[in-house]
Amino acid sequence: MPGTQRDVTLRFLAEPTDVNFGGKMFGGAVMKWIDLAGYACATGWSGSYAVTAYVGGIQFERPISIGQLVEVRARIVMTGRTSMHIAVEVFSRETREETWGRTTQCLMVFVAIDDAGKPSPVPSFQPENEQEKRLADYAGRMKELSLALEEERNRWLKGEIPAS
Numbered sequence: 001m002p003g004t005q006r007d008v009t010l011r012f013l014a015e016p017t018d019v020n021f022g023g024k025m026f027g028g029a030v031m032k033w034i035d036l037a038g039y040a041c042a043t044g045w046s047g048s049y050a051v052t053a054y055v056g057g058i059q060f061e062r063p064i065s066i067g068q069l070v071e072v073r074a075r076i077v078m079t080g081r082t083s084m085h086i087a088v089e090v091f092s093r094e095t096r097e098e099t100w101g102r103t104t105q106c107l108m109v110f111v112a113i114d115d116a117g118k119p120s121p122v123p124s125f126q127p128e129n130e131q132e133k134r135l136a137d138y139a140g141r142m143k144e145l146s147l148a149l150e151e152e153r154n155r156w157l158k159g160e161i162p163a164s
Protein backbone atom coordinates (compact mmCIF):
# COMPACT_ATOMS: atom_id res chain seq x y z
CA MET A 1 0.00 0.00 0.00
CA PRO A 2 1.41 3.47 -0.90
CA GLY A 3 2.86 5.42 2.02
CA THR A 4 3.73 2.42 4.17
CA GLN A 5 6.93 0.86 2.79
CA ARG A 6 9.61 3.11 4.31
CA ASP A 7 12.73 1.15 3.34
CA VAL A 8 14.12 -1.51 1.05
CA THR A 9 17.24 -3.67 1.39
CA LEU A 10 18.85 -5.45 -1.56
CA ARG A 11 21.67 -7.97 -1.37
CA PHE A 12 24.10 -9.01 -4.10
CA LEU A 13 27.37 -10.90 -4.45
CA ALA A 14 30.18 -8.80 -5.92
CA GLU A 15 30.77 -10.81 -9.09
CA PRO A 16 34.02 -11.09 -11.08
CA THR A 17 32.21 -9.47 -14.03
CA ASP A 18 32.03 -6.22 -12.02
CA VAL A 19 35.77 -5.86 -11.42
CA ASN A 20 37.53 -2.53 -12.01
CA PHE A 21 41.07 -1.98 -13.33
CA GLY A 22 42.44 -2.20 -9.78
CA GLY A 23 40.86 -5.58 -9.02
CA LYS A 24 38.04 -4.24 -6.80
CA MET A 25 34.32 -3.59 -7.42
CA PHE A 26 33.67 -1.24 -10.32
CA GLY A 27 32.21 2.06 -9.00
CA GLY A 28 29.65 2.12 -11.81
CA ALA A 29 28.22 -1.21 -10.60
CA VAL A 30 27.87 0.19 -7.07
CA MET A 31 26.05 3.22 -8.49
CA LYS A 32 23.72 0.93 -10.41
CA TRP A 33 22.85 -0.96 -7.21
CA ILE A 34 22.22 2.35 -5.44
CA ASP A 35 19.86 3.40 -8.23
CA LEU A 36 18.05 0.02 -8.13
CA ALA A 37 17.54 0.17 -4.35
CA GLY A 38 16.43 3.82 -4.53
CA TYR A 39 14.00 2.97 -7.33
CA ALA A 40 12.49 0.04 -5.40
CA CYS A 41 12.12 2.25 -2.31
CA ALA A 42 10.59 5.18 -4.25
CA THR A 43 8.07 3.08 -6.18
CA GLY A 44 7.18 1.18 -2.99
CA TRP A 45 6.46 4.43 -1.14
CA SER A 46 4.62 6.21 -3.95
CA GLY A 47 2.83 3.23 -5.45
CA SER A 48 3.69 4.59 -8.89
CA TYR A 49 6.51 4.70 -11.40
CA ALA A 50 9.35 7.07 -10.39
CA VAL A 51 12.48 8.50 -12.00
CA THR A 52 15.82 9.49 -10.52
CA ALA A 53 16.05 13.29 -10.45
CA TYR A 54 19.19 13.81 -8.39
CA VAL A 55 22.00 11.93 -6.65
CA GLY A 56 23.97 14.00 -4.17
CA GLY A 57 26.91 13.73 -1.84
CA ILE A 58 27.99 10.27 -2.98
CA GLN A 59 31.08 9.13 -1.12
CA PHE A 60 33.00 5.93 -1.86
CA GLU A 61 34.46 5.45 1.62
CA ARG A 62 36.15 2.09 1.06
CA PRO A 63 36.42 -0.45 -1.76
CA ILE A 64 34.35 -3.62 -2.13
CA SER A 65 36.27 -6.80 -2.92
CA ILE A 66 35.10 -9.30 -5.51
CA GLY A 67 33.27 -12.18 -3.79
CA GLN A 68 31.99 -10.07 -0.91
CA LEU A 69 28.32 -9.93 0.01
CA VAL A 70 26.94 -6.45 -0.61
CA GLU A 71 23.91 -4.96 1.12
CA VAL A 72 22.23 -1.79 -0.17
CA ARG A 73 19.85 -0.11 2.29
CA ALA A 74 17.51 2.58 0.96
CA ARG A 75 15.04 4.51 3.13
CA ILE A 76 12.65 7.40 2.66
CA VAL A 77 13.81 10.41 4.68
CA MET A 78 11.74 13.29 3.31
CA THR A 79 9.01 13.96 0.77
CA GLY A 80 7.87 17.03 -1.17
CA ARG A 81 4.74 17.24 -3.30
CA THR A 82 6.00 14.83 -5.97
CA SER A 83 9.56 14.14 -4.82
CA MET A 84 10.94 11.50 -2.48
CA HIS A 85 14.31 12.02 -0.78
CA ILE A 86 15.97 8.68 -0.15
CA ALA A 87 19.11 7.94 1.88
CA VAL A 88 21.10 5.01 0.53
CA GLU A 89 23.95 3.22 2.29
CA VAL A 90 26.03 0.36 0.91
CA PHE A 91 27.68 -2.18 3.20
CA SER A 92 29.87 -5.19 2.42
CA ARG A 93 31.32 -8.18 4.22
CA GLU A 94 33.07 -11.45 3.54
CA THR A 95 30.47 -14.21 3.12
CA ARG A 96 32.11 -16.23 5.93
CA GLU A 97 32.14 -13.32 8.38
CA GLU A 98 29.39 -11.43 10.18
CA THR A 99 30.51 -7.82 10.43
CA TRP A 100 29.31 -5.36 7.82
CA GLY A 101 31.46 -2.36 6.88
CA ARG A 102 29.93 0.71 5.26
CA THR A 103 31.43 1.44 1.86
CA THR A 104 29.24 4.13 0.27
CA GLN A 105 26.55 6.63 1.23
CA CYS A 106 24.42 9.14 -0.67
CA LEU A 107 21.12 10.97 -0.85
CA MET A 108 18.86 10.59 -3.89
CA VAL A 109 15.75 12.35 -5.10
CA PHE A 110 13.14 10.40 -7.05
CA VAL A 111 10.05 11.96 -8.61
CA ALA A 112 6.80 10.01 -8.98
CA ILE A 113 5.49 9.97 -12.54
CA ASP A 114 1.89 9.39 -13.65
CA ASP A 115 0.64 7.61 -16.77
CA ALA A 116 0.87 10.86 -18.75
CA GLY A 117 4.58 11.14 -17.87
CA LYS A 118 4.05 14.08 -15.47
CA PRO A 119 5.21 14.42 -11.84
CA SER A 120 2.43 13.17 -9.56
CA PRO A 121 1.77 13.65 -5.81
CA VAL A 122 3.27 11.20 -3.29
CA PRO A 123 2.12 10.27 0.22
CA SER A 124 3.67 12.60 2.81
CA PHE A 125 6.44 11.04 4.90
CA GLN A 126 6.32 11.80 8.66
CA PRO A 127 9.41 10.91 10.73
CA GLU A 128 8.43 8.59 13.58
CA ASN A 129 11.54 8.46 15.74
CA GLU A 130 14.64 10.47 16.62
CA GLN A 131 16.78 8.90 13.90
CA GLU A 132 14.17 9.59 11.21
CA LYS A 133 13.87 13.21 12.42
CA ARG A 134 17.63 13.65 12.22
CA LEU A 135 17.69 12.17 8.71
CA ALA A 136 14.82 14.45 7.61
CA ASP A 137 16.71 17.51 8.95
CA TYR A 138 19.84 16.33 7.17
CA ALA A 139 17.93 15.89 3.89
CA GLY A 140 16.46 19.39 4.28
CA ARG A 141 19.91 20.92 4.74
CA MET A 142 21.29 18.91 1.80
CA LYS A 143 18.39 20.15 -0.37
CA GLU A 144 19.32 23.78 0.41
CA LEU A 145 22.95 23.08 -0.44
CA SER A 146 22.00 21.34 -3.70
CA LEU A 147 19.88 24.36 -4.73
CA ALA A 148 22.96 26.57 -4.28
CA LEU A 149 25.02 24.11 -6.34
CA GLU A 150 22.32 24.12 -9.04
CA GLU A 151 22.44 27.93 -9.24
CA GLU A 152 26.20 27.76 -9.72
CA ARG A 153 25.80 25.05 -12.35
CA ASN A 154 23.23 27.13 -14.26
CA ARG A 155 25.57 30.14 -14.20
CA TRP A 156 28.31 27.92 -15.60
CA LEU A 157 26.07 26.50 -18.34
CA LYS A 158 25.01 30.04 -19.32
CA GLY A 159 28.66 31.10 -19.54
CA GLU A 160 28.25 33.63 -16.71
CA ILE A 161 31.37 32.54 -14.82
CA PRO A 162 34.46 34.28 -16.18
CA ALA A 163 37.93 32.69 -15.98
CA SER A 164 39.92 34.00 -13.00
Ligand SMILES: CC(C)(COP(=O)(O)OP(=O)(O)OC[C@H]1O[C@@H](n2cnc3c(N)ncnc32)[C@H](O)[C@@H]1OP(=O)(O)O)[C@@H](O)C(=O)NCCC(=O)NCCS
Pocket residue numbers: 051052053054079080081082083084109111119
Ligand atom coordinates in the same frame (compact mmCIF):
# COMPACT_ATOMS: atom_id res chain seq x y z
C1 LIG B 1 12.72 14.71 -12.66
C2 LIG B 1 11.79 15.39 -13.66
C3 LIG B 1 10.55 14.53 -13.86
C4 LIG B 1 11.36 16.73 -13.03
O1 LIG B 1 10.59 17.38 -14.00
P1 LIG B 1 10.22 18.92 -13.84
O2 LIG B 1 9.60 19.37 -15.08
O3 LIG B 1 11.42 19.67 -13.30
O4 LIG B 1 9.09 18.86 -12.76
P2 LIG B 1 8.75 19.85 -11.61
O5 LIG B 1 9.38 21.19 -11.80
O6 LIG B 1 7.25 19.78 -11.45
O7 LIG B 1 9.42 19.20 -10.33
C5 LIG B 1 8.92 17.99 -9.82
C6 LIG B 1 9.67 17.66 -8.56
O8 LIG B 1 11.01 17.30 -8.90
C7 LIG B 1 11.89 17.98 -8.05
N1 LIG B 1 13.14 18.14 -8.76
C8 LIG B 1 13.30 18.45 -10.07
N2 LIG B 1 14.61 18.53 -10.37
C9 LIG B 1 15.27 18.27 -9.23
C10 LIG B 1 16.65 18.19 -8.88
N3 LIG B 1 17.62 18.42 -9.77
N4 LIG B 1 16.98 17.90 -7.62
C11 LIG B 1 16.02 17.66 -6.68
N5 LIG B 1 14.70 17.70 -6.96
C12 LIG B 1 14.34 18.01 -8.20
C13 LIG B 1 11.21 19.30 -7.75
O9 LIG B 1 11.72 19.91 -6.57
C14 LIG B 1 9.78 18.83 -7.57
O10 LIG B 1 9.60 18.32 -6.27
P3 LIG B 1 8.26 18.62 -5.39
O11 LIG B 1 7.06 18.35 -6.27
O12 LIG B 1 8.33 17.64 -4.28
O13 LIG B 1 8.34 20.02 -4.94
C15 LIG B 1 12.47 15.66 -15.02
O14 LIG B 1 13.54 16.57 -14.83
C16 LIG B 1 12.99 14.40 -15.66
O15 LIG B 1 12.23 13.65 -16.27
N6 LIG B 1 14.31 14.15 -15.55
C17 LIG B 1 14.91 12.98 -16.14
C18 LIG B 1 14.72 11.79 -15.19
C19 LIG B 1 15.47 10.58 -15.68
O16 LIG B 1 15.44 10.27 -16.85
N7 LIG B 1 16.17 9.91 -14.76
C20 LIG B 1 16.94 8.77 -15.06
C21 LIG B 1 18.12 9.12 -15.86
S1 LIG B 1 19.65 8.87 -15.09
